[in-house]
Amino acid sequence: MSTTDVKTLGVIGAGQMGGGIALVAAQAGIAVVVQDAFPGAIDKCKALHKKLLDRAVEKGRATREDADAALQRITFTQALDDLKGADWVVEAIVEDAQVKADLFKKLAQMFPDERVVLATNTSSISITQIAASVGAEGKPQRVVGMHFFNPVPVMALVEVIKGLQTSEDVVQRTVALAERMGKTPLAANDRPGFVSNRVLMPMINEAFYALMEGVAEPEAIDGIMKLGCNFPMGPLRLADFIGLDTCIHIMDVLADGLNNDRYRACPLLKQYVTAGRLGDKSGRGVYDYTK
Numbered sequence: 001m002s003t004t005d006v007k008t009l010g011v012i013g014a015g016q017m018g019g020g021i022a023l024v025a026a027q028a029g030i031a032v033v034v035q036d037a038f039p040g041a042i043d044k045c046k047a048l049h050k051k052l053l054d055r056a057v058e059k060g061r062a063t064r065e066d067a068d069a070a071l072q073r074i075t076f077t078q079a080l081d082d083l084k085g086a087d088w089v090v091e092a093i094v095e096d097a098q099v100k101a102d103l104f105k106k107l108a109q110m111f112p113d114e115r116v117v118l119a120t121n122t123s124s125i126s127i128t129q130i131a132a133s134v135g136a137e138g139k140p141q142r143v144v145g146m147h148f149f150n151p152v153p154v155m156a157l158v159e160v161i162k163g164l165q166t167s168e169d170v171v172q173r174t175v176a177l178a179e180r181m182g183k184t185p186l187a188a189n190d191r192p193g194f195v196s197n198r199v200l201m202p203m204i205n206e207a208f209y210a211l212m213e214g215v216a217e218p219e220a221i222d223g224i225m226k227l228g229c230n231f232p233m234g235p236l237r238l239a240d241f242i243g244l245d246t247c248i249h250i251m252d253v254l255a256d257g258l259n260n261d262r263y264r265a266c267p268l269l270k271q272y273v274t275a276g277r278l279g280d281k282s283g284r285g286v287y288d289y290t291k
Contacts, residue, residue, distance in 0.1 A: 006177060007031060010086030012103065014038075014045040014076065017121055018092035020152025023049050026073040027066075028181045033083055034076050042076045049074065052153060084110055088177065090146055092121040095249055100125060101133035108138025117170055119146035124197050124253040127163030127190045141167040144174050147194065148183070150242075158183040163190045192257025197250050200238075201263070204247055207235035208266035211286070218286050236286040240279035244272050244286075 007030065011022045014036035022032045022045075036042050053067035062070075083089060089107060093099065100120060107118050120130055122145060131143035145161025158178040162171050171187065178185035188194045193201065207221050216224070222234020239247050248270060254263035272278075272285060279285030 006087045006180075008033060008086045008088075010035065010083035010089040011092060012036075012080070012083070012089065013092035013121075014041040015092065016150055017148060017152060018090075019045040019048055020150065021090055021092060021121065021148055022074055023052060023070070024153055024181050024183070026070040027062075030073065030181075032074045033086060034074060035078070035080055035083055036076070037078055039078065042078070046076065080106065081110070086111075086116070088117050088119070090119045090121060092148075095122060095125065095246060097125050097129060100130050104130055104133045104143065105135070105138070108134035114139040114142055116142070117173065118143050119174065120144075121146060121148055123147055124193050124250045126192070126257070127161045127166065131163045131165055140165040142170055144170050145190070145194070146174055146178065147196070149196070156182075156184045157196075158185045159194050159196060160185045160187045161190055161194055162187065193250065193254045198254065201247065201251050201254060204235045204239045205251060205263075205266050205269065207239070208269045211236065212266060212268035239269075240285035240287055240289075242279065243281055244269060244277065244279050248273055 009025045009030050009032045011018045011025075011032060011034045014034050018034060018036070022034045025032050034042070034045065036045070049071060053062065053070060056062040057064050057067050089111065091100065091103060093103065100122065104118060104120075111118070118134070120127065120143070122130070127143060127145040131140035134140050134143060140163070143163060144166050145159065145163070147159035147161060149155035149157050160171060160174050160178065175185040175187070192198065207225070210216060210221055211218060215221070218236050222237050225231050225234045233241065248265045251263050251265045255261055276282055277284045280289060283290045
């Protein structure tokens with residue numbers, strides 16, 4: 001099965017990442033089935049798709065006909081079994097190794113045809129570890145990392161992660177599919193955090209240490225990094241956008257995977273999460289979004 005044979009993409013998870021992946025695939029002419037067990041997540045995803053496509057039409061980036069056609073290519077379901085007709089599956093659920101392992105074990109049974117690639121959008125969890133969950137009979141060579149970036153419709157990069165058993169053919173097909181979806185795929189090996197989070201998370205963590213030690217106020221830390229390093233978003237603002245709890249989880253993966261406590265989260269970052277200050281999703285993190 002070549003990339004041009006991918007006519008239906010199954011996306012598991014209707015959150016920010018899954019919804020974004022579904023939208024860019026639909027805009028590339030691919031039929032998409034989005035599965036999520038929570039009706040509220042599906043309703044929110046549908047509304048976001050319509051909002052983004054309406055905005056694209058208003059800005060002249062898409063015609064009304066193209067926008068409507070993209071919407072019609074996306075279907076939603078709460079039942080995992082409804083994905084069985086897909087040619088390719090991308091998982092975009094919670095960043096939890098055991099939850100992903102349980103899901104991939106089910107997917108391997110649902111899709112006995114080894115030509116169906118099982119991709120994960122994980123940002124830090126080992127692809128080799130996830131692939132091991134399918135067992136030899138589940139063909140771990142078809143499990144690959146396909147790490148999109150948030151917001152998916154805007155960010156060009158897809159990190160393509162080859163696990164220890166991932167076949168070169170699957171890697172090349174993943175690269176080709178990402179390009180078909182209008183993305184720029186760049187390859188990385190299966191190491192904790194891959195490239196993006198291996199570099200990004202220590203920087204975010206150091207920004208929290210600078211804040212904790214009173215080096216500067218949050219606005220100054222972010223402003224200096226934006227103006228001095230040409231970042232579009234400062235590290236503290238970015239942490240709020242990602243989710244402070246998610247940042248801690250990724251840092252734990254790095255520390256455990258690399259056997260080095262220098263990747264552990266700053267005490268202030270942990271304190272914010274303990275207080276329920278998770279960033280954008282809770283209304284307050286480093287910054288207050290409730291005002």
